[in-house]
Amino acid sequence: MSELEITPIIGVEVHVELETKSKMFCGCPAWHFDTKPNSQTCPVCLGLPGALPVPNKAAIEQTIMIGLALGGEVADESKFDRKNYFYPDLPKGYQISQYDQPLCSEGELKLASGKVVGIERVHLEEDTGKLQHAEVEGRKVSLVDFNRSGVPLVEIVRKPDLASAEEAKEYLKKLKQVIVWLGVSKADMEKGQMRLEPTVNVKIKKNDTVYYTPLVEVKNINSFNFAAQAIEYEVERQVEEWEETGVVKNKGNKTTRGYDSVKKVTFVQRRKEEANDYRYFPEPDIPPLLFGDDQIAGLREKMPELPEEMKKKMLEVGVRNDYAEILLDDKQRLLKVLEMVERGVEEKVEVNKLVGMVINKNLVDFEIEKVIEEVKKESSKVFASEGQTKEWIIKAIRENPQAVVDYAKGKGTAVKFLMGQVMRLGKGQVDPKNLEEKMLEQLRG
Numbered sequence: 001m002s003e004l005e006i007t008p009i010i011g012v013e014v015h016v017e018l019e020t021k022s023k024m025f026c027g028c029p030a031w032h033f034d035t036k037p038n039s040q041t042c043p044v045c046l047g048l049p050g051a052l053p054v055p056n057k058a059a060i061e062q063t064i065m066i067g068l069a070l071g072g073e074v075a076d077e078s079k080f081d082r083k084n085y086f087y088p089d090l091p092k093g094y095q096i097s098q099y100d101q102p103l104c105s106e107g108e109l110k111l112a113s114g115k116v117v118g119i120e121r122v123h124l125e126e127d128t129g130k131l132q133h134a135e136v137e138g139r140k141v142s143l144v145d146f147n148r149s150g151v152p153l154v155e156i157v158r159k160p161d162l163a164s165a166e167e168a169k170e171y172l173k174k175l176k177q178v179i180v181w182l183g184v185s186k187a188d189m190e191k192g193q194m195r196l197e198p199t200v201n202v203k204i205k206k207n208d209t210v211y212y213t214p215l216v217e218v219k220n221i222n223s224f225n226f227a228a229q230a231i232e233y234e235v236e237r238q239v240e241e242w243e244e245t246g247v248v249k250n251k252g253n254k255t256t257r258g259y260d261s262v263k264k265v266t267f268v269q270r271r272k273e274e275a276n277d278y279r280y281f282p283e284p285d286i287p288p289l290l291f292g293d294d295q296i297a298g299l300r301e302k303m304p305e306l307p308e309e310m311k312k313k314m315l316e317v318g319v320r321n322d323y324a325e326i327l328l329d330d331k332q333r334l335l336k337v338l339e340m341v342e343r344g345v346e347e348k349v350e351v352n353k354l355v356g357m358v359i360n361k362n363l364v365d366f367e368i369e370k371v372i373e374e375v376k377k378e379s380s381k382v383f384a385s386e387g388q389t390k391e392w393i394i395k396a397i398r399e400n401p402q403a404v405v406d407y408a409k410g411k412g413t414a415v416k417f418l419m420g421q422v423m424r425l426g427k428g429q430v431d432p433k434n435l436e437e438k439m440l441e442q443l444r445g
Helices: 057-069 165-182 224-245 293-302 307-316 321-327 331-346 351-360 368-379 386-399 401-408 413-426 435-443
Strands: 005-017 081-084 094-097 104-110 116-126 130-136 139-145 152-158 194-206 209-212 216-218 255-260 265-271
Touching: 005 165, 005 224, 057 104, 057 116, 057 152, 057 165, 057 293, 094 116, 104 165, 165 194, 165 224, 165 307, 194 224, 216 224, 224 255, 224 265, 307 321, 307 331, 321 331, 321 351, 331 351, 331 368, 351 368, 386 401, 386 413, 386 435, 401 413, 413 435
Parallel strands: 216 255
Antiparallel strands: 005 152, 005 194, 081 094, 104 116, 116 152, 130 139, 194 209, 194 216, 255 265
16 A cells, blocks of 8 residues: 655634724724623614614724735725625624725745745625623523624635644744734734634645545634644544545535634534625625825835844844744833843843843843843853862762653653752852753763
8 A cells, every 4th residue: 555645735814803993884892802792882783774884994004004014915996895694693694804806915924944925815804793602591592792793803814835733833923923013903812803714635645646635624713722733633634534535625515613622623513605605796885995005105104113124133133043033922022122132232241141031031021220230140150160060960960860760761851850950069150051961961971
């Protein structure tokens, strides 16, 4: 039996709630967390007859800024469309979305490896209401809260060229950084402000014949780790299913699945509709959107420095690449670190000792002067000689034979334990620099 050549084909659709003051097509407040159910609604977001939508200018501008930040092209002319489907959390029986003329298209995002991930489109729509499953007078019921209905929702659709769960996870993290740095959303996944929907299928090559497994979309994941786990599970499941059934991708057998983060498995929800099932047509109550060069130039000027630009700035002042990547997760801390580094250079303090202390001690709200003084104090320490340090290393190994056995069995934590014992013996006189290397040298004999 010939071996299978497996190539995962992974895409991700990301939905982001924008932090505007009002909803997408009406004047109701857009903030819907911790609010009394159905207290922030009106005839427009409830889809009552005769109510007319008025587009939110701020939401349109924020969506264009996301597209620009991702290197996309802004459409000269865009429009809204009706996407028809029937769910209890969609009061009109259709969603106002965008189909063939999105606000932005053809962007990209670069991974740490240098791989460029293509982005197909960035479009704007309205969010749905929220179902709440409860028990009322002993009966299980589903209640609908329409406070979220009509909140501006951006969908970012990427091209299916991610090759692994880890690549997908990195892409999502970098995308969140861009969105947060722009200030258009906090993208808090616990609140549902950023929802992840991986699409997965597999290219299988056997005996020079290529097969594609049916496409699966995993819905509404709220964690980067869960997204990666769902992708890994789906790749394995789809290969196993293909080996058992031989069923391949065709029009009409795309499905949506949920993800159980406790069992770490996906489960079937429904058959996925094709575009024609939604019966898209132009929204008759909203005229087309036209954009001039001056408008787009004005939005470019409003945009802050983005993560990649800030990373470049950190590398230029000597910050280590891995430190720079960690700092990108917190914009305010990064800006403070840059200020600290400038001060540190003036006072001739090593840059990465300053940044390392902030990261290793997980300092967030820190005083710049105190960190600089602490690093200066650490740098002026006089450590024991290499000979003395070697004696302590030998003693730690001799006094902890079980740790040596654990190390021989491949347990990495054993080395850290022994290093801790050396630091204890040295009472603050051991230079931590290269200690692990010296310990391994002694263990290997």
